[in-house]
Amino acid sequence: MSRDQVINKTIDFVKAKLEGDSSGHDWWHIYRVWNLSKKIQEKEKGDLFIIEMAALLHDVADWKFYENEEAGLMVVRDWLIKIDLSSDIIEEIIYIIKNVSYKGAGVKDQMKTLEGKIVQDADRLDAIGAIGVARTFAFGGKFGSEMHNPEEDAKLHNSFEEYKNSKGTTINHFYEKLLLLKDRINTKTAKEIALERHNYMEVFLKQFYDEWNSLK
Numbered sequence: 001m002s003r004d005q006v007i008n009k010t011i012d013f014v015k016a017k018l019e020g021d022s023s024g025h026d027w028w029h030i031y032r033v034w035n036l037s038k039k040i041q042e043k044e045k046g047d048l049f050i051i052e053m054a055a056l057l058h059d060v061a062d063w064k065f066y067e068n069e070e071a072g073l074m075v076v077r078d079w080l081i082k083i084d085l086s087s088d089i090i091e092e093i094i095y096i097i098k099n100v101s102y103k104g105a106g107v108k109d110q111m112k113t114l115e116g117k118i119v120q121d122a123d124r125l126d127a128i129g130a131i132g133v134a135r136t137f138a139f140g141g142k143f144g145s146e147m148h149n150p151e152e153d154a155k156l157h158n159s160f161e162e163y164k165n166s167k168g169t170t171i172n173h174f175y176e177k178l179l180l181l182k183d184r185i186n187t188k189t190a191k192e193i194a195l196e197r198h199n200y201m202e203v204f205l206k207q208f209y210d211e212w213n214s215l216k
């Protein structure tokens with residue numbers, strides 16, 4: 001199979017897996033992360049094929065949608081074997097997918113490869129800015145979170161367990177994750193985009209609180 005055929009078949013595989021998702025992890029999230037990754041790669045370099053494949057597959061194995069991480073990763077690994085990639089390439093892609101996720105305010109990122117850093121940056125850029133705001137409220141609605149509760153203080157988490165099990169409001173998600181992402185971007189190219197998107201979230205939150213407080 002040619003490189004383009006592998007990519008196109010993987011696109012079909014991912015589309016079929018994520019079809020109908022309403023938590024902000026649908027095909028169009030993958031499409032944005034894939035294209036942002038390619039854009040960052042133009043400046044930062046790294047192996048484009050590994051980057052594209054990891055970007056396309058990065059959410060298929062998400063811990064939120066499988067019983068455990070291993071079950072999700074198995075689905076990805078089976079696919080990579082089926083399309084006949086070499087075991088070295090498979091391991092590089094799996095490594096990225098395993099380490100791409102944000103796991104809490106006080107939990108360090110572990111990504112070691114340039115390809116992984118680029119995909120992680122692209123995924124994080126899609127979590128902030130106007131699209132990030134929209135995805136966050138979509139996710140909150142799907143998983144039954146309150147939108148905002150002024151009686152609750154923002155919480156930050158020091159372990160993945162704590163973060164994973166937190167039942168905070170959607171507005172709290174800005175404090176436990178979204179507003180922290182600009183300082184957890186790996187590449188200079190992505191950092192520039194992140195700062196602009198971060199500013200937009202600050203504007204959004206200010207307006208949100210202004211409207212809320214004008215009720216008093």
Ligand code: ADP
Binds near residue numbers: 126132137140
């Ligand atoms: P990562 O891409 O680092 O794996 P997730 O898949 O956990 O991150 O989150 C992707 C997006 O899903 C977040 O940026 C946010 O928009 C939404 N999301 C995840 N967890 C929550 C939550 N507890 N409340 C609201 N939105 C969430």
Ligand code: NI
Binds near residue numbers: 029033058059123
């Ligand atoms: Ni993602």
